[in-house]
Amino acid sequence: MLLQAENIVKTFPKKNSGLFKKESLIAVNHVSLEIKADTTIGLVGESGSGKSTLGEVLGDLQKPSSGVIYYKGRDIRQLKGADYQAFRRNVQFIFQNPQGSMNPYYKIKQVLLEPLKALSEHYDEAEALVKVEQMMEDVGLDASYLDRYPSELSGGQSQRVAIGRALLLNPEIIICDECVSALDVSVQAQILNLLKRMQKLYHTSYLFISHDIATVKYMSDEVIVMFRGDVVEHGTTAEVLDDPKNDYTKKLLKYVRLKNGE
Numbered sequence: 001m002l003l004q005a006e007n008i009v010k011t012f013p014k015k016n017s018g019l020f021k022k023e024s025l026i027a028v029n030h031v032s033l034e035i036k037a038d039t040t041i042g043l044v045g046e047s048g049s050g051k052s053t054l055g056e057v058l059g060d061l062q063k064p065s066s067g068v069i070y071y072k073g074r075d076i077r078q079l080k081g082a083d084y085q086a087f088r089r090n091v092q093f094i095f096q097n098p099q100g101s102m103n104p105y106y107k108i109k110q111v112l113l114e115p116l117k118a119l120s121e122h123y124d125e126a127e128a129l130v131k132v133e134q135m136m137e138d139v140g141l142d143a144s145y146l147d148r149y150p151s152e153l154s155g156g157q158s159q160r161v162a163i164g165r166a167l168l169l170n171p172e173i174i175i176c177d178e179c180v181s182a183l184d185v186s187v188q189a190q191i192l193n194l195l196k197r198m199q200k201l202y203h204t205s206y207l208f209i210s211h212d213i214a215t216v217k218y219m220s221d222e223v224i225v226m227f228r229g230d231v232v233e234h235g236t237t238a239e240v241l242d243d244p245k246n247d248y249t250k251k252l253l254k255y256v257r258l259k260n261g262e
């Protein structure tokens, strides 16, 4: 077991709630899940159902209001120094807008070297550069892009850099939050296949957050369905998407089929 979430609750203060009685919005409601090695879990649900919040809590970008995240059996709040750094290195993110997560004043070479510098156990510039060049090849980009700035890359090229940057640390888990949603359909397919190829090569687990059921079906071994902060269904991809038990999942799938004219 790599990552385990136990009874996670995340609330936000509601805007415009009363002056004296503060109300809160429950974004994630008592959610538990486990991410095993070399597995992809798809996380689906309509907009606002709590998918991104849950992903960010799992990767410690946000603190839960209550509940515990365990990394290899240890509460992440108890991890210190090198142990916390190992967690940070091993749980990476790829977001919807890759350029937004890159320093616009850094060339791609620096963008890729930065996390290696910050999180490697023993950093060696020459070794790091060899890794970076190999990774460029792995993600299908010519090494000449290393001297470009993020703004000089297309959306698909930037997402390849973001995938390479996440993989350079050889993480155990990557939380992919709508990581192909902003791309053209043909580029989406290339990036999804790249993620699959990289999973075979590096044995990384993915938490694949998406509102696109077809993409989740293509990518995932397991599927979790969220509705208004609750996990309403969780099972293998075939169980959840081919034979859903929950009424909300059934509605969601019916809506997707109607939209696709099936």
Ligand SMILES: Nc1ncnc2c1ncn2[C@@H]1O[C@H](COP(=O)(O)OP(=O)(O)OP(=O)(O)O)[C@@H](O)[C@H]1O
Binding pocket: 012, 013, 025, 026, 027, 045, 046, 047, 048, 049, 050, 051, 052, 053, 054, 211
């Ligand atoms: N920082 C915040 N402050 C207040 N409310 C927030 C904050 N972040 C998220 N929320 C609220 O929490 C709920 C869950 O949001 P979240 O972004 O996790 O949903 P989502 O399923 O990822 O949606 P989408 O697919 O649109 O990204 C929403 O009602 C959202 O408005």
